[in-house]
Amino acid sequence: MADAEQSSQLIILGLSLNPQVVGLWLQAALTFAILSFLIGDNPVYKFAEHLFVGISAGYGVVIVWKQAVLPLLIFKLLPQLGPKPDELADYWVLIPGLLGLMMLARFIPRYDWLSRYPIAFTVGLFMGAGIPAVVQMNLLQQAQATMKPVLGLGSIEWGLALSCLVVLVGVICTLTYFYFSRPHEGVLGVTSKIGIWFLMVAFGAGFGNTVMARMSLLIGRVEFLLYEWMPIVSVHLSKYVQ
Amino acid sequence: MIVQFFVPHAVGTQGYELLLQWARIVGAFALVLGIGSLFRTHWDKIRRRRPQYGYSAVTLLSFGLMVWAGIVYGTGEGGLGQRLTEMQNGTAFEWLFDNVQVPLDATMFSLLAFFIASAAYRTFRARNVEATLLLVTAVIVMLGRVPIGEMIYEKMPEVYEWIMQYPAVAGKRGILFGVALGSIATSLRIILGIERSHLGG
Known part of the structure; x- marks a missing residue:
């Protein structure tokens, strides 16, 4: 038990520190460092900002290494290193490996044309996969959801029917606003005007949601400072006071 | 990739999954490009002792x-x-x-x-109908998500729900249709070789 407790301590400059407590102090310090931007750009904020860039880039590399490079390339070529050492090596993955290496040719100006092949492969792949998915999800399903039966089959719920009509009219009017082949005059002028109103409602809703999402993040940080970090501070302070 | 969507044969599905895995491998190398660029920019700044290196x-x-x-x-x-x-x-x-x-x-x-x-x-100024609609919707959405909104007007959360489910959806869907049609047109242009800007051509 004592050994386990000892192993969970960080020994820095002869001081025995609990990694969790160090983590809480670090979190608080970094939170204050970022919030210090509210009083203006300063070295503490800049330090935290650059730390964030480095740590996030490193995180991305580790995740790609762990979720793509190791299982899809290295363990397939050298199964003895992976979780299934009895499997046969899959040399087909040399093709994407080679395409990936060709991508790195961008670093060498003389051979940077080689990088066009992996780019063409990736773009072609996602364009091909994207067309049916976009048609199905963003066109057909959305159109189907727009044309909900207003009258229904049995009893009519007038509130729901009216709301469905609002969506139908709103989508048609919004689309007419984006129709630029004719001048927006007469009927087209009226519908495109109504379309702008619906767009404004959508933008307002998006704005309100974004503000509240940021607010909830801010509340989360304040809650952390008040309920997780402050108790640690008071414990440490009480030790020094005694 | 388009054909396998319409022909759900095992060979097509496996080929589709295999190609997606290959794309992830190629994508991992693309990340090396990005990291290389980040490294080069910052290393250059340090080497030349630029301000705030x-x-x-x-x-x-x-x-x-x-x-x-x-x-x-x-x-x-x-x-x-x-x-x-x-x-x-x-x-x-x-x-x-x-x-x-x-x-x-x-x-x-x-x-x-x-x-x-x-x-x-x-x-935010309610100068005309459009700006007023944007302002009013944003205020209702913000108030509808917090308890104070319900304290001001008890049906505020319901109004918020209705705005999010109907008029806001109508506006977003109009934009989505445009995006979908645009992305299909661009995809076809790329597949047919009309659009080559991604290759630097």
Whole structure:
């Protein structure tokens, strides 16, 4: 038990520190460092900002290494290193490996044309996969959801029917606003005007949601400072006071 | 890729999944390009002792620390990572993620709350019908998500729900149709070789 407790301590400059407590102090310090931007750009904020860039880039590399490079390339070529050492090596993955290496040719100006092949492969792949998915999800399903039966089959719920009509009219009017082949005059002028109103409602809703999402993040940080970090501070302070 | 969508044969499905895995491998190398560019920019700044080059050192050191913690030290699950972790005591990667990346990320984005509120206060003016609609909707949506909204008007959450489910959906759907048609047109242009800008041509 004592050994386990000892192993969970960080020994820095002869001081025995609990990694969790160090983590809480670090979190608080970094939170204050970022919030210090509210009083203006300063070295503490800049330090935290650059730390964030480095740590996030490193995180991305580790995740790609762990979720793509190791299982899809290295363990397939050298199964003895992976979780299934009895499997046969899959040399087909040399093709994407080679395409990936060709991508790195961008670093060498003389051979940077080689990088066009992996780019063409990736773009072609996602364009091909994207067309049916976009048609199905963003066109057909959305159109189907727009044309909900207003009258229904049995009893009519007038509130729901009216709301469905609002969506139908709103989508048609919004689309007419984006129709630029004719001048927006007469009927087209009226519908495109109504379309702008619906767009404004959508933008307002998006704005309100974004503000509240940021607010909830801010509340989360304040809650952390008040309920997780402050108790640690008071414990440490009480030790020094005694 | 288009054909396999219409012909759901096992060969087509397996080929589709295989190609998606290949794309992930190629994508991993593309990340090396991005990291290489980041490294080159900051290293150049340090080498030439440009103003504030110390911050570039912070970026490179923190990047190196995270990569070391995640790849050399192990991330805690599966294969090589697990074996490396078992040899070590705990995962430094998780510790760095929880105590450095998460608070930095959350606080950085929470800062936007102040700037959005400030920008809104300075620019939101009910000058015409459109601006009034934007303003009123934003206020209702903000109030509808917090208890004070219900205290002001008890049906505020219902009004918020209705706006999000019907008129806001109508506006967003109109934009979505345009985006979908545009992306299909661009995809076809790329597949048919009319559009070549992605290849630098």
